[in-house]
Amino acid sequence: MSTIELKHLTFGYDGQGDLLFDDVNLVMDSSWKLGLVGRNGRGKTTLLSLLQGHLTYQGDIVIPLSTVYFPLNIQNEDLLTYDALTEVSSFELWQLEREMNHLNLSPDLLWQPYSTLSGGEQTKVLLACLFTEENFFPLIDEPTNHLDAAGRQQVAKYLQQKAGYIVISHDRNFLDEVSNHTLAIEKNQIVLYQGNFSTYETQKETQDSYEQAENSKLKKEIGRLKQTAAEKAAWSQSREKDKYGKPSEKGSGAIGDTGFIGARAARVMKRSKQMEGRMQSQIESKEGLLKNIETVDQLSLNYQPTYHKQLIKVENLRLSYGMESLFSSLSFEINQGEIVALTGANGSGKSSVIQYLLENFTGISDGEVLRPQKLAISYVRQNYEDNQGTLKAFAEKERLDYSSFLNNLRKLGMERNVFHNKIEQMSMGQRKKVELAKSLAQPAELYIWDEPLNYLDVFNQKQLEELLVRIKPAMLIVEHDERFLKNVSAGIVKLG
Template identity: 70%
Template sequence: MSTIKITHLTFGFDKQVELLFEDANLTIDSSWKLGLVGRNGRGKTTLLQLLLGKYAYQGEIQFPLRPVYFPATISEQDQLTYYALLEVADFELWELEREMNLIQLDPQVLWQPYQTLSGGEQTKVLLALLFTQENFFPLIDEPTNHLDLQGRQHVANYLQHKDGFIVVSHDRQFLNQVTDHTLAIEKSQLVLYQGNFATYEEQKELRDEFELAQNRKIKKEVSRLKRTAAEKAEWSRSRETEKYGKPSEKGSGGIFDTGFIGARAARTMKRSKNIEQRMYDQIEVKEGLLKDLEDVDRLTMSYHPSRHAQLLKMENLSLHYKEQEALFAPLSFEVQRGTIVALTGPNGIGKSSVLHYLLGTFAGQASGELLRPNVKISYVRQNYENNRGTLQDFAEANQLDYSAFLNNLRKLGMERNVFQNQIEEMSMGQRKKVELAKSLAQEAELYIWDEPLNYLDVFNQKQLEDLLLQKQPTMLIVEHDQTFLKNIGAQQIALKK
């Protein structure tokens, strides 16, 4: 057992006005199974990178163990998986196969090209690789991405039997199963909780209720101070008119008393200005006490209903690679205007491959009949690492309405100071928001979304639910979150062997 100690940590990216961490202090026991939570862009992945020593920072981080980050980067994705993994870490084949069996992954996938594995299979094989290491401390970033319900349970069971680690995830059920401590990155501080996500959620709700009550009290006081300041300002202006008197006044008040009245008005106005300034000073102090609870704004979508009643019809689709057997049993379905159709099934069965086939990017062989009129399509990719450059350049390259694009990014919770960053410098959650905001800003008759909830926090998920219920777009979606699919009224088409 060791102790990870963070002392007076201060860090922010050069182009950001606000710091991500300022004079942060934290002590973590290496035996803890620590869940790291917080809204996207708050610095979860950045904190892991700081623990890895990737960035220069102020303060001190004492880390007696060797940190190892998940997911590892696979550069040679066209190689067989076994050889692609050897480029990343040293391991014995039997060790890797042992871990793959423990995580419910067939070791035979080692002899397939890495790029042909499903997202869930890639996640599992990289987790298995992680735990072949010795004398290390795991930093696990979003291990539930791309996993179906069964796959998430496999990974949860797997991690329950491992020693201490830090894990980042937005999957509440998963965190409740695998963690015993929770670290929340909130707007103004790091808050450590003894317990899983449910414990954090319960205690956070109590804190939020207290802050809401305080906010209501402070806002009421601010309103009162603003009214008083306005009254003082109006009174000050009315006193100033006394210097010259009313035009109708003659004799004693209009001309001959101006010196006396002017001096008196000047003293009165000075006092009123001082009072007014004190009011505004108090307002500024009170407003500075307000804790901005998470605001969730409505998103916008450039959906244009098609004149076609049917946008997709697939009959007896079969996909396969070279001489291998078909990925799934012959598939037939249709997508009518104003409906959401979800492709479901276990990882590796070919859900994303169906989307690639529809978009003309499937690398294998296909048979079946596709009927699709010429319609505008907007696509949210599962992998979007090639999104690069500034947001403005990205918008121009994708012919986006820049204002609508930025507006949705802001509503998704991206801080304005991040707008100046290169996309490749952003967190994975922020980069996912760029991909999603791109789709929302594109004029389209049909939306094809591949696992849109990956990296999105629960606030963003609720925003998408509300948007889709409001706009009722025509959509073909691949997503594992059953609660989300049920809430948006998706018609589910299951792929089977």
């Protein structure tokens, strides 16, 4: 057990104006299982890089342990898995096989080219390699991407048996299972919570509700003060005019009261100025009240409901790339206002079903699909490396309403300074938001989303949940986050 300390840590990237971390002081214990959460772009991965000593910063970071980072950067994916791992890590074969056994991985995978492993197998192999390192402090960045539900359970159970680490994940259930402390990077501070993500979420909501209530009371008080100050100021100005009388009222008698009226007007004016000062003082004293409230703005969806009640009907579908079918006979339908989730283990054929529905499947098919002619479909892909160029050029190429496209990107949390970057220069989280915002802006009768939550933070998940519950579009979705599927009331079609 060791203590990790951040002392007056200050860091920001050149050319990005605002600091990511400003005079941060924090004490952590290396035995904690620490979940690291926060909006995309707040600095979660940057903090892990700082702990590894990869970036120049101000202040002090005291970390008495050497760190090891997931995912390892495999240099040559065409090598056998064992050889690819030995290029980037030092371990004994028996150590690696021991860890792979804990993850229910066959040691035979080590003697296959790394590139032939599925995304889930690659994730598990890299985790196994990570924990062959002894007396190292693990920094684990998004281990649930590309894992199916069973794989996430296996990895969660695996991490439960390990000692301390820091883990970043967008899967709330996963975080609940693998963390006992939570470090939240909020708008203007880093806050440490004792407990898992659900504990953090409950405490954060309570704190935000209190601050919002206080802010509401403050706004009412400010409004009352403004009205009173304006009334007093108007009265004092009218009294000031009375000192001289109206032009048409010569000898009205007002002149005789000039001293009294003027003094009274001055007193009222002084009181109105005092009220303005009091009001401004209250505003300034409460300026920072809401600075750490995480707002989740409503997204918009260019959904075009069709008059067809049924959009997709699949009957007795079988797909294969050879003699053996990917799954047993599959039948399901998607009706107006219905979200259907296609679930199953990695490699069970979910993406193949999507390609078949999009008429891009290159294997052998048997069965039938019924749907209206010229059905407008919007598709969120797992792989979107071909999204390139500026956002404006991309919107023109995809025939998107540029204003709507940018508006959803802003609501998804993309910083305005990123808008000038080319898409290929953006982070994976930012590139995922581009792919998602494209789909949100496209006019569509049916949405097909393939693992939309990968690389998105938990706050973006709430936005998507709220959107789908509110709009109720016709949708086929592939997603391994069981909580998300439950929250959007998705019907489940499981591949076997």
